[in-house]
Amino acid sequence: MSFTWTPHRFAGGALALDVANSVILRFDAxxxxxxxxxxxxxDNFAAAAxxxxxERALFGDLAAVSRQNRERLIALREAIDRYFRGRTLGRESRTALAELLDAAAAALRGAESEQSLEAATAxxxxxxxxxxxPERMKICGNCGWLFLDRSKNRSRAWCDMAVCGNRVKANRHYRRKKEGQS
Structure with a gap:
């Protein structure tokens, strides 16, 4: 399957969330x-990030993850998602926090440089x-991605208005129009 890393794929507002969001439709088996x-x-993710x-200004040009560190990055990604998703849903867990801290420490210890994707993600x-x-972290009402709401009034409902927001609004319009034709 052909795939390109586009700006939409980095709608989380933080590198850690963008990494967690690398699983599309996480809860739809x-x-x-x-x-x-x-x-x-x-390999392409680091360059796209x-x-x-x-957070590109904080981390600069990121180096791709070495083959031996990929498992660590995946463990970190899953720990990020578990902890922040739980916190956003009001189910913050000390266990999930400890797992995140352990995964971040392992990624930092194993990273080949400060500019590596795993070190920057940690x-x-x-x-x-x-x-x-912390209430600025939200879960997209369309795709389920984690994102930071940096809007002035904290009313953002989607990770990306141009993609998820438009899909939700188009579906709503379609249903209203269809109901009106019945």
Missing amino acids: QRTVDRFADDRQL STFSA RSALALISVPE
């Missing part, structure tokens, strides 16, 4: 896609733990 299952996509990530996750307004 029939349609879920792990973009990191293909080594080429994982260097261009599109909201640092991004650690920074998110202490975000001053």
Whole structure:
């Protein structure tokens, strides 16, 4: 399957969330896609994150994950999703936090450089733990991705208005129109 890392794929607002969001439709067993299952996509992610990530100024040009560190990055990705999704849903867990801290420490210890994707992802996750307004982290009402709501009034409902917001609005319009024709 052909796939390109586009700005929409970096709608999380933080590198750690963009990495967690690399699993598409995470909770739909029939349609879920792990973009990191293909080594080429994982290799391309670091370069794309260097261009599109909201935190690109903090981390600069990221180095791809070495073959021996891929498992660590995947473990970190899953720990990021578990902890922040639980926290966003009001089910914060000390166990999930400990797992995230362990995964971040392992990624930092094993990273080949500060500019490696796994080191930058770990640092991004650690920074998110202490975000001053944790209620700004949300789950997209369309695709289920984690994202930071940086809107002034905290009313953002979708990870990306141009993609998810438009899909939801188009579906709503279609249903209203169809109901009017009945």
